[in-house]
Structures are given as structure tokens and as C-alpha cells.
Amino acid sequence: MKMKDNSATFVILGGTGDLAKKKLIPSIYALFRDGALDEFDVVSTSREEMSDEDYVSIVENNVEKTEGWEEFCQHLHFVRLNFYEDGDYSHLKKVLGNCERRKLFYLATLPQHFQTITHNLASHDLVTDYDKVIYEKPFGDDLGSARELNDTIRKVFPEERIYRIDHYLDKELVENITVLRFANSIVEPIWCSKYIDHVQIIASEDFGVEGRGEYYDKYGAIRDFFQSHILQLLALTTMSRPGQFDAKCIRDEKVKALSKVKVLDAIRGQYEGYLQEDHVARDSSTETLAAVKLGLDGRRWDGVPIFTLFGKNLADKYAQVYVQFKRTEQRFSGGRINHSPNSLVVSIQPDQGIYFTLNTKVPGEMRTTESEMNFCYTCHHGPNTPRAYENLLIQAVRGHQRSFVRSDEIEQQWRIVEEIEDQEPFKYEKGQIADQVRDFIGERRWHDL
Numbered sequence: 001m002k003m004k005d006n007s008a009t010f011v012i013l014g015g016t017g018d019l020a021k022k023k024l025i026p027s028i029y030a031l032f033r034d035g036a037l038d039e040f041d042v043v044s045t046s047r048e049e050m051s052d053e054d055y056v057s058i059v060e061n062n063v064e065k066t067e068g069w070e071e072f073c074q075h076l077h078f079v080r081l082n083f084y085e086d087g088d089y090s091h092l093k094k095v096l097g098n099c100e101r102r103k104l105f106y107l108a109t110l111p112q113h114f115q116t117i118t119h120n121l122a123s124h125d126l127v128t129d130y131d132k133v134i135y136e137k138p139f140g141d142d143l144g145s146a147r148e149l150n151d152t153i154r155k156v157f158p159e160e161r162i163y164r165i166d167h168y169l170d171k172e173l174v175e176n177i178t179v180l181r182f183a184n185s186i187v188e189p190i191w192c193s194k195y196i197d198h199v200q201i202i203a204s205e206d207f208g209v210e211g212r213g214e215y216y217d218k219y220g221a222i223r224d225f226f227q228s229h230i231l232q233l234l235a236l237t238t239m240s241r242p243g244q245f246d247a248k249c250i251r252d253e254k255v256k257a258l259s260k261v262k263v264l265d266a267i268r269g270q271y272e273g274y275l276q277e278d279h280v281a282r283d284s285s286t287e288t289l290a291a292v293k294l295g296l297d298g299r300r301w302d303g304v305p306i307f308t309l310f311g312k313n314l315a316d317k318y319a320q321v322y323v324q325f326k327r328t329e330q331r332f333s334g335g336r337i338n339h340s341p342n343s344l345v346v347s348i349q350p351d352q353g354i355y356f357t358l359n360t361k362v363p364g365e366m367r368t369t370e371s372e373m374n375f376c377y378t379c380h381h382g383p384n385t386p387r388a389y390e391n392l393l394i395q396a397v398r399g400h401q402r403s404f405v406r407s408d409e410i411e412q413q414w415r416i417v418e419e420i421e422d423q424e425p426f427k428y429e430k431g432q433i434a435d436q437v438r439d440f441i442g443e444r445r446w447h448d449l
């Protein structure tokens with residue numbers, strides 16, 4: 001069978017969930033509108049009974065309808081499917097018929113259903129040798145379950161056709177970390193313990209669990225955010241140069257970096273009011289914020305602490321990687337001059353850019369001042385960079401795996417999580433930085449907090 005590169009039948013398992021409504025359908029529509037898909041159909045499933053038209057009316061509120069919406073809807077189909085009902089899979093098979101196109105199964109469901117769905121897709125003969133599968137995060141809820149899941153799905157799909165989502169990997173500035181480090185001869189030589197004092201990886205959100213209490217209370221900040229986004233940022237920041245800039249080499253290097261990571265310290269917090277959120281246990285000790293100090297074995301990162309901080313209901317929404325270099329011991333005209341350490345910030349969102357601080361001379365005096373070299377990404381490239389889910393979907397259609405997480409990365413990530421000790425979270429006021437967070441970093445200061 002000859003497959004067109006940009007064609008697919010998207011089969012969305014969990015078609016009425018937030019992810020499907022808010023991200024997947026709008027993204028497939030955007031791809032269609034931009035002419036990125038040659039041929040496609042969308043078959044969305046969920047437990048409810050409804051017609052294709054009912055489904056359109058559920059999803060259309062989240063879509064900015066411009067040209068082609070009516071035509072797009074002709075490709076939207078709905079099939080009722082209870083993940084645990086054999087008969088429903090047989091019906092889905094009938095609807096898909098002898099689908100000539102490659103199918104892209106998207107498991108936009110809670111992770112506890114992944115194994116059953118994967119197993120049932122195979123046992124009902126729904127998977128051909130061309131089909132692919134995308135798993136939303138979180139992939140497993142600990143090392144054991146992630147391994148078990150990897151074992152199950154590898155019996156159905158080979159690794160080259162498995163796409164584990166971490167949508168941070170497709171953010172422009174996250175992809176830029178690799179380019180910044182390895183395409184610039186001035187960066188890599190100083191990217192080591194001889195020059196770097198410490199690294200901070202911060203992801204701060206100014207909202208709470210937003211209706212996701214049921215999921216969040218089971219996972220918490222460490223399993224929801226640290227296990228995935230933070231550890232991927234850490235892997236990209238600390239990995240060695242990949243032989244090539246392809247999925248295999250980059251993922252090989254990320255796994256090597258992750259396997260050297262050890263947890264040095266951690267604290268957990270919970271925002272005031274969390275216990276009153278819908279679907280959250282009234283006595284829950286789930287953390288909504290955490291700070292974790294990490295180190296890496298080996299000479300390159302010897303003695304360089306990596307402080308990570310992530311949490312909900314903080315003052316602002318932003319994400320960044322901050323690298324602070326060691327202070328020089330320079331003396332001028334016999335006297336010591338106070339100057340700041342250089343730093344480099346990769347600002348992932350909302351501002352997208354790379355900032356480098358340098359010490360320069362104050363005019364007329366032998367005194368230094370801090371100046372910023374500022375590369376504003378949107379100023380150079382405009383604000384219309386593709387949105388993460390559009391990009392991820394088209395990459396999966398085309399078979400590019402660089403922005404997806406491989407089985408061994410996921411297992412390393414869970415290994416690291418399991419090193420963090422359980423402890424009762426402290427309470428923090430919404431929008432406030434708790435003393436525990438401030439003190440966590442010792443003599444150093446959190447950047448921008």
C-alpha cells in the first residue's frame with residue numbers, strides 16, 4: 001500500500017474531553033486550513049451516544065471558524081466507544097472499514113485506560129503495520145506502571161510508531177535550547193562546571209487546577225509537571241552533543257543525561273483553597289508546587305546544582321531556563337570591582353527569547369553595570385509560530401519523532417521522581433512566594449521571582 005506522507009485518519013479516543021475539544025480538533029482544523037493535510041478524516045469516540053452533527057456542535061465553540069469550516073466538518077465523524085466493551089471496538093472497526101489511509105490513534109484519555117485500549121485495538125484487529133499511536137502524558141504513574149505500559153504497547157506497535165507526547169518539546173524556545181548550545185561555537189565550551197555556577201528551571205502558573213481536580217489530585221505537581229516538562233528541559237540543557245540533530249541521536253543523549261541525575265533535596269507546597277476545589281479529597285496532601293534540587297554525576301556537571309521550581313497559583317505565568325555563570329575574580333586598577341555574574345536566560349513563555357547579561361563599564365568611571373543582550377524571538381520571527389499541538393500532530397503524521405519521548409527516557413524520568421521523598425506539603429497563599437521556597441536555594445536567589 002502506498003501511503004501519502006501528509007494523510008491520516010485520526011482516531012481520537014476520548015473525543016469529548018478537554019484536550020480533544022480545546023487542542024486536537026482546533027489543531028487538525030488549522031492543519032486542514034493551512035493545506036498541511038493531503039487527505040484526512042477524524043473519527044472521535046467517547047462513551048456517549050451522539051450523531052456526527054451533535055459532535056460538531058460540541059467542538060465548534062472552541063474553534064475560530066474561518067474559511068473551510070463547513071468542509072472540515074464533512075470529515076468529522078463520531079463513534080460511541082466504551083473502552084471496556086468488545087462490541088464497541090467491533091463497531092469502530094466496521095466504521096473504519098477497510099480504511100486505506102494510515103490511522104493515527106490518539107489516546108486523549110486518562111492514563112489508566114492506555115493498556116486496555118491498546119490491547120483492545122490489537123485484539124480487534126484495528127491496527128495495521130502502518131498505523132501509529134500517540135499517548136498523552138502522563139505516561140504511567142510510577143516507574144513500574146510506565147514499564148508495564150511500555151511492555152504492553154510494544155507488543156502492538158514498534159517504537160518507531162509510538163509517539164509519547166510532551167508538548168513542551170514542541171515549544172519554539174525549547175527546541176532552541178539544542179540549537180543555542182550546539183550551533184554556536186561560543187556556548188558549548190563554557191557549558192560545564194568550570195564556568196557554570198548553577199542552573200534554574202522555573203515554570204510558574206498563575207492559575208489553579210481549573211476543573212482538573214480529579215486528575216490532578218491523583219498526580220500532583222511532581223508527577224504532572226516535573227516528571228515530564230521539567231525533566232525534559234533538564235535533559236536538553238545538560239545532555240552532551242548529539243552525533244546528529246536527529247531523533248535517535250538527540251534521544252540517546254537525553255537518556256544518558258537523565259541517567260546521571262540524582263535528587264539532592266525537595267520541598268512540596270499546596271495552595272490555600274486547594275482542598276475546596278471540585279473533585280479534590282478534603283484531606284488531600286497532594287502538592288500543587290514543588291522545588292527540587294538536582295545534581296548530575298560525572299565531571300561535566302560536578303558540583304553544579306540544578307534548582308527546579310514549578311507550581312500553580314503563583315504570581316505569574318512564565319517558564320524559563322536560567323543559567324548563572326561563575327563570577328570572575330577580576331581586579332581593575334589595583335582595586336576589586338563589584339560585578340554581577342553573567343547569566344543566560346532561555347525564556348520559553350510568555351516572552352520568547354534568549355537574554356545574556358554582561359558587565360560593561362559605566363561611562364566616565366571604572367565601575368561596572370549589568371547590560372543585557374536580548375534576542376527577542378517574536379521581534380525577529382513574528383508571533384505566528386505554529387502552535388504546539390498542530391506541530392506535534394503533523395510531525396506524527398510525517399513520522400518525525402524528535403519532539404516525542406522514547407520509552408527509555410520516560411523510564412528514567414520516573415526513576416528520578418521515585419527518588420523524591422514523600423512529605424506533607426506546606427501551605428502557601430495564592431500569588432505569594434513562601435519562605436520555604438525562598439530559603440530552598442540558600443545563598444542564591446531565584447531569578448525573576
Ligand code: BG6
Nearest residue numbers: 137167205224225228229319349
Ligand atoms: C500540562 C499540565 O502538561 O501542562 C498542566 O498537565 C499545565 O498542569 C500545562 O498547566 C502547562 O502547559 P503550558 O503549555 O500552558 O505551559
